Amino acid sequence: MAKIAIIGGGIAGSTAALYLCQIGLDVTLFEKRSSLVSGPPFCHLHAGGNLYREIDDTQCVTLLHQSIDLLKFYPYAIDYRPTVIAIPIIDSGNPYDLKDRLLLLRDEYKKSIKKDPSNKVLGEVDEYFKFYSKDDILALQINEASKHPKNLDEWMVPVAKNLDLEKIKFPLVIVQEYGLNLFRLASGVTKAIEKLNNCNLQLNTKIQNVKKDDHTNKWIVDGEKFDYLINAAGFETGIVDDILSYKRERFVEFKAAYITKWDKCDDIWPEVIFHGQRGTPNGMAQFTPYPNGYFQLHGMTNDITLFENGLVKSSQNSSQPSLDPKFINKIYKNWEKEDIESRTKLAIKHICKFIPQFCGGSVASKPLYGAQQIPGDNKELRAADVSFESDNYARCEVVKASSVLTMCDSIMEKLILLEYVDKPLQGKRNFDDLEILFNDIEKYAQDICTQRGYPSSLALINRDH
Ligand SMILES: Cc1cc2nc3c(=O)[nH]c(=O)nc-3n(C[C@H](O)[C@H](O)[C@H](O)COP(=O)(O)OP(=O)(O)OC[C@H]3O[C@@H](n4cnc5c(N)ncnc54)[C@H](O)[C@@H]3O)c2cc1C
Numbered sequence: 001m002a003k004i005a006i007i008g009g010g011i012a013g014s015t016a017a018l019y020l021c022q023i024g025l026d027v028t029l030f031e032k033r034s035s036l037v038s039g040p041p042f043c044h045l046h047a048g049g050n051l052y053r054e055i056d057d058t059q060c061v062t063l064l065h066q067s068i069d070l071l072k073f074y075p076y077a078i079d080y081r082p083t084v085i086a087i088p089i090i091d092s093g094n095p096y097d098l099k100d101r102l103l104l105l106r107d108e109y110k111k112s113i114k115k116d117p118s119n120k121v122l123g124e125v126d127e128y129f130k131f132y133s134k135d136d137i138l139a140l141q142i143n144e145a146s147k148h149p150k151n152l153d154e155w156m157v158p159v160a161k162n163l164d165l166e167k168i169k170f171p172l173v174i175v176q177e178y179g180l181n182l183f184r185l186a187s188g189v190t191k192a193i194e195k196l197n198n199c200n201l202q203l204n205t206k207i208q209n210v211k212k213d214d215h216t217n218k219w220i221v222d223g224e225k226f227d228y229l230i231n232a233a234g235f236e237t238g239i240v241d242d243i244l245s246y247k248r249e250r251f252v253e254f255k256a257a258y259i260t261k262w263d264k265c266d267d268i269w270p271e272v273i274f275h276g277q278r279g280t281p282n283g284m285a286q287f288t289p290y291p292n293g294y295f296q297l298h299g300m301t302n303d304i305t306l307f308e309n310g311l312v313k314s315s316q317n318s319s320q321p322s323l324d325p326k327f328i329n330k331i332y333k334n335w336e337k338e339d340i341e342s343r344t345k346l347a348i349k350h351i352c353k354f355i356p357q358f359c360g361g362s363v364a365s366k367p368l369y370g371a372q373q374i375p376g377d378n379k380e381l382r383a384a385d386v387s388f389e390s391d392n393y394a395r396c397e398v399v400k401a402s403s404v405l406t407m408c409d410s411i412m413e414k415l416i417l418l419e420y421v422d423k424p425l426q427g428k429r430n431f432d433d434l435e436i437l438f439n440d441i442e443k444y445a446q447d448i449c450t451q452r453g454y455p456s457s458l459a460l461i462n463r464d465h
Contacts (some may be wrong), residue, residue, distance in 0.1 A: 001026045002420035005226035007207045007240055009036040012396035013232030014189045015404040021199040022431040023421055032206035037186035039234045040370025042401045043288050043296055045180040048105045051273055055382050057101055061108050062383040067402040071121045076188050076441045079179030080462050083271040084159050087169045090282060093275055095171050102129045122176040127152055131171040145267040158267040162355050180401055183459040187445035191436045210243055232396040235371035238320025246389045251379050252321040254310040256369035258297045258347040260361045265293045274354050285350050292457040299350040340366050365454050374399050386410050
């Protein structure tokens, strides 16, 4: 049986390990931290890429299909709530500019259900998105917010009641873009891997020494021989590339999202996105709900989510972009308390421009943060997965978490060529049930939140779905 080494247990490396073990391969997963999926965060599934009006339709369609696939693979990690997209008055965009893309995505969703009825995971096709005029919103204001929203109108009620309608253009859009829960995913993938006898999980193991034995064509990682090497080291992928003298262009970007509590809020909210130009004071604002009044905030300005000099590129001499030590310090040590307070408060202020009641929101914990890689020379690239070097080296390069199964499929193609796996296994998705209960996943996810210093509510499942 072929022996596979994976360096890095983020979502890319952990999913590759889970997938390849279920195929029957002998996998060793090396992770330098003490738990899996503990790198940069994620909270959006990106089923359609609707948060990114600047990317092309092809990337949006790819993200839609990849997200449907991921949702079926990790059903317990999905936060089922739609997303409202609002265009601020001060923004040059027009809400109708979104319409053609939404129609295209709805059509793609319909086609994917026709191909495989189990792909119907984003609700009814006719309810994939809906536009709301100002009159529609005013009419919703008289409704009570539902504790168990069942349709798009019910989801829209808290938005209708709380948005400053003078600050946004109409119509508003609501779309079936769901959340991806970092903590439940970390919990579920860990529990699954622990159940598999052919996965050797090596936590707290930093790989610094990798080389190829030119006689046998095998990799020697941590003193052990492997047939195939998967570099899934996230923003540090270039460090492994450099050890092996592989040249690769990439960006690395440090970013953060802020955790807040809105004590007065007990409504069930959808996600709300306020579009804006990235890197300007009016950069996009993202209002991501969690149970019990917690909200995660992004503000695509240089003093909230983005950072001055936070985006760096690889060079002629190194495949690893060099991040300023102050970001490395944030990643591996911690944030200054004042920094947490000041950036989170700026994030609250950014959202308050559109949701005035949220001004009562407060800092709930340290931010979710980290550095991510973007392969190639296009920093707007969002749908990326894996690249290869020699015949037995894969380099995982996901920008969005939803691309990880496409990444596994491409790695499988190579393993089939090497005759390590049989061709009929290509594209396999259904594996024997590992019998892990959603309740156990949720419980362990809450423990992960606590261990990492976040409110345990961030791990809770929306039980209405
Ligand atoms: C603020 C922010 C918000 C984001 N929001 C979203 C979102 O909503 N949706 C989305 O899809 N994406 C989002 N992303 C991007 C997403 O976080 C990343 O694309 C994704 O986590 C990358 O996963 P990965 O497994 O490739 O890398 P990582 O998660 O970085 O995993 C790499 C792992 O390798 C380990 N490692 C590195 N070197 C070694 C070594 N030498 N030996 C052993 N282990 C090693 C690291 O410890 C790490 O655990 C966001 C990113 C940020 C920063």
